[in-house]
Amino acid sequence: MRRYEMLPSGGLRIVSAQKTDSGIYECIASKIDFDTNTARCFVHIQGLGMNIPTSSVSVLKLEIIDINQIDNNAIKLSWKINETIENYLSSIQIQYRLIYPRTSWMTSNEFYNRSINHAIIQNLQRDQTYKFRLIGFDINGKQLVISATKRFTLEFIKNQPNLPLLQITDAWITNDEHITLKWQVCYILNLIFQMKNLLIFSY
Amino acid sequence: MNNTNSETVDGFVIYYRPTLSKMNFTTITIPNLRYPLIDTYTISSIEPDQEYELRMATYSNRGLSPMSNSIKISVPTRKSHSKIFFFLE
Numbered sequence: 001m002r003r004y005e006m007l008p009s010g011g012l013r014i015v016s017a018q019k020t021d022s023g024i025y026e027c028i029a030s031k032i033d034f035d036t037n038t039a040r041c042f043v044h045i046q047g048l049g050m051n052i053p054t055s056s057v058s059v060l061k062l063e064i065i066d067i068n069q070i071d072n073n074a075i076k077l078s079w080k081i082n083e084t085i086e087n088y089l090s091s092i093q094i095q096y097r098l099i100y101p102r103t104s105w106m107t108s109n110e111f112y113n114r115s116i117n118h119a120i121i122q123n124l125q126r127d128q129t130y131k132f133r134l135i136g137f138d139i140n141g142k143q144l145v146i147s148a149t150k151r152f153t154l155e156f157i158k159n160q161p162n163l164p165l166l167q168i169t170d171a172w173i174t175n176d177e178h179i180t181l182k183w184q185v186c187y188i189l190n191l192i193f194q195m196k197n198l199l200i201f202s203y
Numbered sequence: 204m205n206n207t208n209s210e211t212v213d214g215f216v217i218y219y220r221p222t223l224s225k226m227n228f229t230t231i232t233i234p235n236l237r238y239p240l241i242d243t244y245t246i247s248s249i250e251p252d253q254e255y256e257l258r259m260a261t262y263s264n265r266g267l268s269p270m271s272n273s274i275k276i277s278v279p280t281r282k283s284h285s286k287i288f289f290f291l292e
Binding site for chain 1: 249257258261268272274
């Protein structure tokens with residue numbers, strides 16, 4: 001696939017620039033009956049540190065689809081496993097690091113088997129931006145895929161604790177043609193604790 | 204836990220509108236003055252022959268809670284209409 005194009009202005013655009021695109025570029029301008037002129041420059045392509053040691057094809061096989069904050073120090077991470085690697089993938093581990101100050105990747109202790117598509121990560125710092133990625137392993141424990149990274153900033157949740165959550169459980173039309181609603185109040189924090197407990201017990 | 208319920212809910216807000224309308228939601232505020240918390244309410248100002256969309260939230264001195272699930276309910280045509288229809292037949 002061609003990764004460059006000439007612009008109407010006479011410029012050259014290179015898309016998905018790679019380090020191998022570095023080198024000397026020469027521009028030749030010529031006109032019939034006139035002289036030819038050239039100009040040269042050296043182009044040095046610098047990595048932005050976003051390259052991950054895997055091909056872009058395998059990135060899509062394991063994908064972080066969503067990150068939600070569930071309390072001031074915890075997030076819920078959801079992912080998707082592409083069908084093409086479903087049969088080879090045995091377990092997933094989560095890695096995360098702070099953006100600033102930049103830390104090295106921290107790895108979650110838990111291994112998630114391929115039937116699980118979300119996890120809760122706790123003990124994160126509020127008001128901090130993290131990068132998350134997933135590592136997929138085959139049955140022998142060999143690294144199979146690595147997902148693209150996704151950023152998330154934990155914000156301060158104001159209504160903590162005991163933020164009530166309402167559920168409308170029923171609604172019906174009365175004989176005098178009015179709507180009657182019935183509802184239930186529950187508490188997010190209690191739900192989170194239940195979820196955490198479930199996670200702890202299942203591993 | 205029941206104690207925290209009454210401490211953190213001062214009342215409820217119901218939001219409703221005909222599903223097909225682009226109107227703003229009509230709101231009804233229902234203060235909760237008793238314990239255990241009220242858990243039903245009847246809305247009287249509705250039009251027949253429409254589908255309504257309803258959601259709720261609780262409020263307290265901490266502010267509004269997140270929105271509840273949204274539900275849809277159809278209000279049938281008024282019975283008096285069918286009477287006229289019967290008469291004409």
